[in-house]
Amino acid sequence: IAGITQAPTSQILAAGRRMTLRCTQDMRHNAMYWYRQDLGLGLRLIHYSNTAGTTGKGEVPDGYSVSRANTDDFPLTLASAVPSQTSVYFCASSDSQGSDTGELFFGEGSRLTVL
Amino acid sequence: GQNIDQPTEMTATEGAIVQINCTYQTSGFNGLFWYQQHAGEAPTFLSYNVLDGLEEKGRFSSFLSRSKGYSYLLLKELQMKDSASYLCAVLDSNYQLIWGAGTKLIIKP
Numbered sequence: 001i002a003g004i005t006q007a008p009t010s011q012i013l014a015a016g017r018r019m020t021l022r023c024t025q026d027m028r029h030n031a032m033y034w035y036r037q038d039l040g041l042g043l044r045l046i047h048y049s050n051t052a053g054t055t056g057k058g059e060v061p062d063g064y065s066v067s068r069a070n071t072d073d074f075p076l077t078l079a080s081a082v083p084s085q086t087s088v089y090f091c092a093s094s095d096s097q098g099s100d101t102g103e104l105f106f107g108e109g110s111r112l113t114v115l
Numbered sequence: 116g117q118n119i120d121q122p123t124e125m126t127a128t129e130g131a132i133v134q135i136n137c138t139y140q141t142s143g144f145n146g147l148f149w150y151q152q153h154a155g156e157a158p159t160f161l162s163y164n165v166l167d168g169l170e171e172k173g174r175f176s177s178f179l180s181r182s183k184g185y186s187y188l189l190l191k192e193l194q195m196k197d198s199a200s201y202l203c204a205v206l207d208s209n210y211q212l213i214w215g216a217g218t219k220l221i222i223k224p
Contacts, residue, residue, distance in 0.1 A: 040123075040216055041216055042119065042202070042204075042213075042214030042215050042216045042217065043158075043202070043204075043212075043214040044214070045211065045212070058211075090157060090158070102146075102206065102210075103148075103160045103163065104150075104158075104160065104212075105160075106157035106158050106159070107157060108156065108157050109156075109157055
């Protein structure tokens with residue numbers, strides 16, 4: 001089934017540990033995004049990539065890094081996790097950037113708890 | 116700063132009609148989106164408005180007034196499966212999506 005796959009679905013992590021959330025899409029979309037969703041707040045953009053080989057910082061990039069070596073994969077890394085990074089993380093993609101509808105397709109989310 | 120406002124929670128009755136409002140103040144405007152998100156699931160696209168007026172899609176309609184910085188999502192013939200959060204998002208002048216916190220819609224039988 002075409003779409004976006006995120007892994008892991010859920011993870012409990014000790015503070016200070018390194019963690020990579022994986023995201024793979026098979027729709028050949030150019031643009032990919034990482035959001036975090038916290039109760040009472042809107043989705044907040046962490047990092048994005050308009051095309052393979054390029055990345056950009058979103059609204060809340062501190063403590064996170066991304067890479068975009070190819071079209072399909074867009075992993076998000078927490079170098080040294082802190083409790084404030086406890087959240088639900090969504091990866092998303094779109095087949096356009098800055099034009100027409102730019103509908104986002106979301107993965108199922110990764111629930112991360114940092115203790 | 117940029118801001119999207121929508122009610123935190125609304126309650127409606129099965130079979131009825133509900134209107135979820137969204138007001139926005141953003142640096143520029145390149146379209147407004149509505150997404151539906153069931154609890155524990157990913158958001159899914161509902162509608163996109165870039166011109167003023169009403170867009171109808173089955174039981175769901177979305178309205179936009181750019182001069183007022185205002186949109187609403189209208190849900191008709193409510194069903195229990197419509198219980199979800201509804202997210203309003205605006206594409207700003209830099210083509211970045213600004214998201215509201217979402218409106219949790221509770222449907223009662």
